[in-house]
Amino acid sequence: xxxxxxxxxxxxxxxxxxxxxxxxxxxxxxxxxxxxxxxxxxxxxxxxxxxxxxxxxxxxxxxxxxxxxxxxxxxxxxxxxxxxxxxxxxxxxxxxxxxxxxxxxxxxxxxxxxxxxxxxxxxxxxxxxxxxxxxxxxxxxxxxxxxxxxxxxxxxxxxxxxxxxxxxxxxxxxxxxxxxxxxxxxxxxxxxxxxxxxxxxxxxxxxxxxxxxxxxxxxxxxxxxxxxxxxxxxxxxxxxxxxxxxxxxxxxxxxxxxxxxxxxxxxxxxxxxxxxxxxxxxxxxxxxxxxxxxxxxxxxxxxxxxxxxxxxxxxxxxxxxxxxxxxxxxxxxxxxxxxxxxxxxxxxxxxxxxxxxxxxxxxxxxxxxxxxxxxxxxxxxxxxxxxxxxxxxxxxxxxxxxxxxxxxxxxxxxx
Amino acid sequence: xxxxxxxxxxxxxxxxxxxxxxxxxxxxxxxxxxxxxxxxxxxxxxxxxxxxxxxxxxxxxxxxxxxxxxxxxxxxxxxxxxxxxxxxxxxxxxxxxxxxxxxxxxxxxxxxxxxxxxxxxxxxxx
Numbered sequence: 001x002x003x004x005x006x007x008x009x010x011x012x013x014x015x016x017x018x019x020x021x022x023x024x025x026x027x028x029x030x031x032x033x034x035x036x037x038x039x040x041x042x043x044x045x046x047x048x049x050x051x052x053x054x055x056x057x058x059x060x061x062x063x064x065x066x067x068x069x070x071x072x073x074x075x076x077x078x079x080x081x082x083x084x085x086x087x088x089x090x091x092x093x094x095x096x097x098x099x100x101x102x103x104x105x106x107x108x109x110x111x112x113x114x115x116x117x118x119x120x121x122x123x124x125x126x127x128x129x130x131x132x133x134x135x136x137x138x139x140x141x142x143x144x145x146x147x148x149x150x151x152x153x154x155x156x157x158x159x160x161x162x163x164x165x166x167x168x169x170x171x172x173x174x175x176x177x178x179x180x181x182x183x184x185x186x187x188x189x190x191x192x193x194x195x196x197x198x199x200x201x202x203x204x205x206x207x208x209x210x211x212x213x214x215x216x217x218x219x220x221x222x223x224x225x226x227x228x229x230x231x232x233x234x235x236x237x238x239x240x241x242x243x244x245x246x247x248x249x250x251x252x253x254x255x256x257x258x259x260x261x262x263x264x265x266x267x268x269x270x271x272x273x274x275x276x277x278x279x280x281x282x283x284x285x286x287x288x289x290x291x292x293x294x295x296x297x298x299x300x301x302x303x304x305x306x307x308x309x310x311x312x313x314x315x316x317x318x319x320x321x322x323x324x325x326x327x328x329x330x331x332x333x334x335x336x337x338x339x340x341x342x343x344x345x346x347x348x349x350x351x352x353x354x355x356x357x358x359x360x361x362x363x364x365x366x367x368x369x370x371x372x373x374x375x376x377x378x379x380x381x382x383x384x385x386x387x388x389x390x391x392x393x394x395x396x397x398x399x400x401x402x403x404x405x406x407x408x409x410x411x412x413x414x415x
Numbered sequence: 416x417x418x419x420x421x422x423x424x425x426x427x428x429x430x431x432x433x434x435x436x437x438x439x440x441x442x443x444x445x446x447x448x449x450x451x452x453x454x455x456x457x458x459x460x461x462x463x464x465x466x467x468x469x470x471x472x473x474x475x476x477x478x479x480x481x482x483x484x485x486x487x488x489x490x491x492x493x494x495x496x497x498x499x500x501x502x503x504x505x506x507x508x509x510x511x512x513x514x515x516x517x518x519x520x521x522x523x524x525x526x527x528x529x530x531x532x533x534x535x536x537x538x539x540x541x
Contacts, residue, residue: 272465273461273463273465273467274506275467275474275503275506276467276474278502278506279474279499279502279503282498282499282502283499285498286495286498296498299494299495299497299498300494302494302497304491322491322493330491331441331445331491332441332445332491332492333491333492333493333494333497334441339437339441342433342434342437343434343437343438343441345434346434346435346437346438347438349431349434350438
């Protein structure tokens with residue numbers, strides 16, 4: 001039973017990773033109604049073969065004749081062979097915590113897991129690599145199809161697959177080495193890169209994957225740069241390498257494709273922790289205003305709602321800039337002037353503060369502003385509002401708002 | 416809002432709700448940021464023993480931020496700092512249970528009573 005691996009473990013260089021190539025021959029069908037007739041495995045590390053394992057297995061059921069024709073394994077051959085539950089211990093010991101490799105490895109794992117379940121053992125927890133999907137990603141344009149036999153012929157592998165377990169495992173091992181060599185030119189150097197490779201989109205941008213080779217597996221901020229070093233996008237990540245490479249994965253959002261097309265280099269800044277990374281991200285977005293970022297770019301549109309305490313009859317006003325030392329009370333920054341106006345409306349419905357901007361006239365006007373006529377606001381333009389009455393309204397408002405300055409100085413001077 | 420809704424004046428009720436919601440959200444945010452800015456020089460340590468130094472809500476730590484100009488503690492928060500300070504506030508709120516306070520020369524508290532929210536019930540997370 002393996003322990004969950006961390007990112008650090010996954011960054012193991014491929015040359016130091018132990019692979020166990022596995023192939024099983026079966027009675028056919030699915031893992032539910034079939035059984036294993038032969039197991040073959042090869043252990044590889046750094047391009048060298050560490051050992052092989054091969055054994056016939058008594059499937060405990062008849063082998064269909066067409067399978068015998070294909071594999072050459074007859075019932076007479078498997079009759080004296082051990083049962084799978086006797087083979088499992090030595091197989092598991094051979095496998096250890098190596099990375100499981102196979103051609104259509106899910107098929108082999110399906111049978112092995114079914115046998116493990118029958119024997120009351122836990123499922124395989126090893127990392128696994130499928131040479132078939134790797135081949136589709138890396139050599140598809142050179143071969144008519146991705147069957148093991150075809151690949152062995154076209155890529156001139158050292159071993160020829162024969163539909164016998166060990167031969168096929170050896171051929172798959174050769175195939176793995178060819179594929180790792182190809183992947184290396186794309187900057188796939190660590191195990192995490194390799195495990196991610198089959199999910200990468202088969203796009204024309206795949207060659208840009210090598211731009212990510214230098215990225216460390218550390219938290220930080222990354223910058224996608226386009227022609228002339230222009231910053232296209234700023235992002236943060238807890239694992240820079242994995243995050244940037246994930247852009248090449250199945251993510252099919254149109255914006256991402258366009259970003260990858262325009263991208264010419266990737267910069268990164270390693271940070272101590274997530275807080276430092278997110279603050280730096282915000283600062284860099286403010287500085288560069290990258291076209292592909294959306295968040296944190298609208299700060300120039302931020303607005304304040306201001307209560308003009310410097311006027312005789314204070315009112316609410318939406319402003320872009322703070323005037324320092326004007327004695328006014330500010331609320332904000334708010335996301336936009338629209339948001340500030342909505343807030344002003346909310347306050348004006350709750351408190352009868354004046355809504356018109358006119359200076360209070362010396363003489364009462366014939367027609368005060370509409371809100372004053374409706375009686376929803378206490379507007380001095382009607383000429384009937386005393387300073388004290390209005391002052392109380394304002395003071396209630398000031399008392400309800402959070403102090404944006406030391407409390408002592410926000411006191412409204414009552415007349 | 417309820418009176419309008421029971422009188423089947425739903426559009427007006429929705430307007431009232433939106434206004435009240437906007438006001439409550441703005442005040443919550445304002446309080447959060449003001450509280451952070453009043454905390455002065457704040458030094459916290461996270462679970463991994465990493466130390467973070469903040470000055471009135473701005474990160475003043477590591478070689479990267481040595482150039483950060485002095486924090487403005489009075490007056491409303493300048494627009495260019497809003498994103499950054501909200502970012503720090505969000506981090507502090509999310510990590511609060513895993514942080515250890517090392518030093519603080521301002522006040523670090525949220526003494527005001529909780530404000531009502533007007534979010535749909537499913538999204539209410541507090």
